[in-house]
Amino acid sequence: MKRPTIADIAKRAGVSKGAVSYALNGQPGVSEETRARIQAIAQEIGWRPNVAARSLSGARADAIGLVLCRPARFLGVEPFFMELISGIEGELAANSCALMLQVVPSHEAEIAVYRRWWGEGRVDGAILVDLHADDPRIPVVEQLGMPAVVTGHPSGTGSLPAVWSDEVVVLREVIEYLAALGHRHIARVAGLPALLHTRIRDEAFAEICAESGVTEHPVVHTDYTGEQGARATRRLLSSRARPSAIVYDNDIMAVAGLSVAQEMRLDVPTELSIVGWDDSPLSQVVRPSLTAVTRDIPACGAHAAQTLLRLIGSGETGSLEGPAARLLPRGSTAPAGM
Amino acid sequence: MKRPTIADIAKRAGVSKGAVSYALNGQPGVSEETRARIQAIAQEIGWRPNVAARSLSGARADAIGLVLCRPARFLGVEPFFMELISGIEGELAANSCALMLQVVPSHEAEIAVYRRWWGEGRVDGAILVDLHADDPRIPVVEQLGMPAVVTGHPSGTGSLPAVWSDEVVVLREVIEYLAALGHRHIARVAGLPALLHTRIRDEAFAEICAESGVTEHPVVHTDYTGEQGARATRRLLSSRARPSAIVYDNDIMAVAGLSVAQEMRLDVPTELSIVGWDDSPLSQVVRPSLTAVTRDIPACGAHAAQTLLRLIGSGETGSLEGPAARLLPRGSTAPAGM
DNA sequence: AACTTTCGCTGAACCGTATCAGCGACATGA
DNA sequence: TCATGTCGCTGATACGGTTCAGCGAAAGTT
Numbered sequence: 001m002k003r004p005t006i007a008d009i010a011k012r013a014g015v016s017k018g019a020v021s022y023a024l025n026g027q028p029g030v031s032e033e034t035r036a037r038i039q040a041i042a043q044e045i046g047w048r049p050n051v052a053a054r055s056l057s058g059a060r061a062d063a064i065g066l067v068l069c070r071p072a073r074f075l076g077v078e079p080f081f082m083e084l085i086s087g088i089e090g091e092l093a094a095n096s097c098a099l100m101l102q103v104v105p106s107h108e109a110e111i112a113v114y115r116r117w118w119g120e121g122r123v124d125g126a127i128l129v130d131l132h133a134d135d136p137r138i139p140v141v142e143q144l145g146m147p148a149v150v151t152g153h154p155s156g157t158g159s160l161p162a163v164w165s166d167e168v169v170v171l172r173e174v175i176e177y178l179a180a181l182g183h184r185h186i187a188r189v190a191g192l193p194a195l196l197h198t199r200i201r202d203e204a205f206a207e208i209c210a211e212s213g214v215t216e217h218p219v220v221h222t223d224y225t226g227e228q229g230a231r232a233t234r235r236l237l238s239s240r241a242r243p244s245a246i247v248y249d250n251d252i253m254a255v256a257g258l259s260v261a262q263e264m265r266l267d268v269p270t271e272l273s274i275v276g277w278d279d280s281p282l283s284q285v286v287r288p289s290l291t292a293v294t295r296d297i298p299a300c301g302a303h304a305a306q307t308l309l310r311l312i313g314s315g316e317t318g319s320l321e322g323p324a325a326r327l328l329p330r331g332s333t334a335p336a337g338m
Numbered sequence: 339m340k341r342p343t344i345a346d347i348a349k350r351a352g353v354s355k356g357a358v359s360y361a362l363n364g365q366p367g368v369s370e371e372t373r374a375r376i377q378a379i380a381q382e383i384g385w386r387p388n389v390a391a392r393s394l395s396g397a398r399a400d401a402i403g404l405v406l407c408r409p410a411r412f413l414g415v416e417p418f419f420m421e422l423i424s425g426i427e428g429e430l431a432a433n434s435c436a437l438m439l440q441v442v443p444s445h446e447a448e449i450a451v452y453r454r455w456w457g458e459g460r461v462d463g464a465i466l467v468d469l470h471a472d473d474p475r476i477p478v479v480e481q482l483g484m485p486a487v488v489t490g491h492p493s494g495t496g497s498l499p500a501v502w503s504d505e506v507v508v509l510r511e512v513i514e515y516l517a518a519l520g521h522r523h524i525a526r527v528a529g530l531p532a533l534l535h536t537r538i539r540d541e542a543f544a545e546i547c548a549e550s551g552v553t554e555h556p557v558v559h560t561d562y563t564g565e566q567g568a569r570a571t572r573r574l575l576s577s578r579a580r581p582s583a584i585v586y587d588n589d590i591m592a593v594a595g596l597s598v599a600q601e602m603r604l605d606v607p608t609e610l611s612i613v614g615w616d617d618s619p620l621s622q623v624v625r626p627s628l629t630a631v632t633r634d635i636p637a638c639g640a641h642a643a644q645t646l647l648r649l650i651g652s653g654e655t656g657s658l659e660g661p662a663a664r665l666l667p668r669g670s671t672a673p674a675g676m
Numbered sequence: 677a678a679c680t681t682t683c684g685c686t687g688a689a690c691c692g693t694a695t696c697a698g699c700g701a702c703a704t705g706a
Numbered sequence: 707t708c709a710t711g712t713c714g715c716t717g718a719t720a721c722g723g724t725t726c727a728g729c730g731a732a733a734g735t736t
Contacts, residue, residue, distance in 0.1 A: 003457065003459075003722095005721090005722055005723080006722070006723065007722075007723095015684095015685070015686085016685070016686050016687070017686095017687090017722085017723080017724095018685075018686065018687075018688090018724080018725075018726090019684080019685055019686075020723095021723070021724060021725080022684095022685090022724095022725095025724085027724095027725095028683095028684095029683090029684070029685075030683095030684065030685075031683080031684060031685090034684080034685085046457070048453075048454065048457030048458050049458060049722085049723075050394070050458060050459050050721085050722055050723065051390070051458045051459060051460050051723095052389070052390045052391075052392075052393040052394040052399070052459050052721085052722080052723090053390075053394050053691090053721070053722035053723035053724090054390075054722080054723055054724080055390040055691090055723095056388070056390040056391050056394050056690095056691045056692065056693085056721090056722080056723070056724090057690075057691055057722085057723050057724040057725080058690090058691060058724075058725090061390070063438070075420045075421070075424060076417030076418070076419075076420040076421040076424075076618060076619075076635075077417050077618055077619045077620060078420075079414030079415050080414070081414075081420065082413045082414040082416075082419060082420060083413070083414040085439065085441065086413060086414075086441045089439075089440060089441045090441075093440065093442075096454075098438050098440070098455075098460065099438065099439050099440065100401070100436050100437065100438060100439075101423065101427075101437050101438075101439045102427060102431065102436070102437065103423065103424040103427045103428075104431075116386065116434075117436075119341065119384070119386030120386050120387060120388060120389045121341075121388050121389060121390050121692095122389050122436065225619065226619050226620070226622065226623035227619070227622070227623075229623075230623065252619065252620065252623065255593075255620070255623055255624065256623040259623060259624050259625040260625075262625055263625050280414060280415055281414070281415045281563065281564050281565070281590070282415060282564070282590065282593075282620075284564065284565070285564035285565070285567075285568065285590065285593055285594040285597060286593065286597050286624070287597040287598075287600055287601050297414075341692095343691090343692055343693080344692070344693065345692075345693095353714095353715075353716085354715070354716050354717070355692090355693080355694095355716095355717090356694085356695075356696090356715075356716065356717075356718090357714080357715055357716075358693095359693065359694060359695080360694095360695095360714095360715090363694080365694095365695090366713090366714095367713085367714070367715075368713095368714065368715075369713080369714060369715090372714080372715085387692085387693075388691085388692050388693070390691085390692075390693090391691070391692030391693040391694090391721090392692080392693055392694075393693090393721095394691090394692080394693070394694090394720090394721045394722065394723085395692080395693045395694040395695080395720075395721055396694070396695090396720085396721065459722095
């Protein structure tokens with residue numbers, strides 16, 4: 001009860017293997033009549049193409065790779081990645097392409113994975129996330145010649161196409177919204193300083209605050225964990241002149257900050273306004289529900305996957321702007337106390 | 339600048355391809371001297387085995403599959419899966435085995451994925467999660483002959499080995515702890531009723547409550563979302579005789595429940611005790627921090643992966659009990675109000 | 677009618693590895 | 707001394723597809 005092969009089909013159809021291959025791949029070279037007959041037989045005996053054989057013949061691996069480089073504990077609590085993955089998958093499944101996933105502890109390990117995957121012919125390309133400033137992965141991937149798209153600002157992606165959404169625009173929306181509510185002292189609890197998008201937000205934050213009459217705009221960097229988010233919040237709220245609003249770089253830190261505020265008997269939103277980033281169901285579960293920057297993460301993933309598939313298929317490249325983020329006001333923001 | 343193959347190595351070493359294959363796979367058939375020479379050459383020219391060719395030769399695909407069957411939105415917020423995945427990966431990486439991931443909307447789609455993966459020779463086996471009562475995947479996987487391990491109670495896994503942790507023991511720990519604190523009315527906000535482990539917990543909950551003198555023990559089923567967790571909590575707390583403690587089936591619902599309680603001006607823990615399940619960083623971020631059932635999810639994943647690899651390698655089967663869960667008391671539980 | 681083109685198909689080569697039968701050289705045992 | 711292994715290696719083949727050159731027949735062109 002072995003798996004049927006095209007040879008079996010060829011025998012039953014009374015044609016050669018080559019004809020079967022043409023018929024099943026929609027290639028010219030067989031009559032429509034024969035094609036239909038062959039397809040019917042393939043269907044009947046439950047034939048599936050063997051990916052190994054197919055990719056050995058110089059074709060594709062029909063898989064793309066995704067490497068996540070964050071500690072397990074942090075990954076779990078960050079809904080971003082799961083949503084991204086499911087978005088990627090939606091696009092891949094439509095093209096019967098598989099996703100290879102690996103979680104690694106460091107950039108070196110990540111690079112080693114790309115080397116291995118590409119060397120072994122396991123993947124046709126990869127999606128790179130969490131772009132760093134002067135990211136060491138970029139030159140390696142370029143040199144390998146492996147098709148790849150980067151989710152992140154195109155300024156740091158070298159020759160690789162990027163799929164990104166403009167963070168500056170939405171950050172401006174956030175600051176101007178808070179400024180309009182009368183906030184003049186806005187703090188930012190940021191993520192990892194090594195990440196490129198953190199830097200971009202950092203710069204834009206300072207600039208936009210200055211423009212909007214927000215005189216105080218301190219930034220604290222963290223590792224995205226709730227723990228560090230809580231600690232940063234505690235420090236900010238303990239300082240002599242405490243901010244009247246805090247913008248967080250992810251949801252879990254915003255929730256942690258909310259708890260710290262409540263612990264310190266500060267009412268949210270009347271005494272402190274809170275804005276989260278990358279809105280997840282979490283934001284709506286806490287009281288008050290969190291005002292947050294939201295964007296369609298699965299759509300970003302789908303977008304990246306689509307771009308990669310096009311790159312693999314036709315070599316066609318080019319950075320594309322993905323779905324835009326926008327501010328979703330909820331209960332955690334209010335006019336600044338007088 | 340093609341990828342080097344064993345033929346290239348053979349040429350440079352002045353031996354046959356066969357000898358190279360033996361040398362690089364640790365097989366007998368070459369002298370240690372020749373082996374070392376061949377390995378050095380392989381190293382030098384950067385040779386990597388081509389998985390396609392390797393698996394075509396009847397060997398392995400060197401990949402295992404994992405299919406997640408939950409809507410994208412729910413997946414993201416549930417830290418469980420990411421932690422499980424990173425645990426699986428840790429074990430796989432050590433055996434240079436890859437993980438194929440797919441997210442699907444239904445069991446039928448999931449089964450189709452197994453059929454395809456196995457038919458195409460893409461995977462050597464799979465890990466099944468979210469076991470249902472009378473799970474339709476079990477007979478299909480058995481019939482396919484695909485090695486698989488199931489994370490869940492062995493009562494429903496047919497001939498497939500299971501990796502599970504005893505939920506009844508820890509549930510007893512929870513109930514007896516709450517009973518000891520004087521709680522006589524404990525509600526449970528459960529997950530999807532179709533899941534086998536929900537049923538097991540349901541049954542055990544009723545039984546243990548009865549034994550422990552907990553006279554009232556209502557159960558509400560949900561879909562694991564914070565939204566439904568909040569709604570269930572609201573309903574429970576609005577009833578005439580409200581529970582003095584609620585046990586939730588996951589973290590996000592526990593957090594949602596906590597918010598609802600605060601919204602209803604019920605103090606946690608003095609007026610309501612809350613226990614979460616599958617402790618994530620989330621539990622420690624809210625105030626009060628949540629008493630929760632905790633277990634080492636990455637370890638469970640690693641365990642499952644290890645069992646699967648052994649099953650693939652030697653056909654050796656057998657269910658194994660994984661790391662045990664235990665109760666971690668924090669700030670959200672207290673003696674029942676008089 | 678002779679020539680060219682197109683169609684539908686065949687047969688063989690090829691991708692990179694694993695594996696098996698066999699072969700000479702040498703060691704071992706009776 | 708001869709039969710018997712064992713060692714280290716070779717050469718061939720298999721795996722399941724893709725792809726290419728080529729071939730006979732039919733159709734079209736002049």
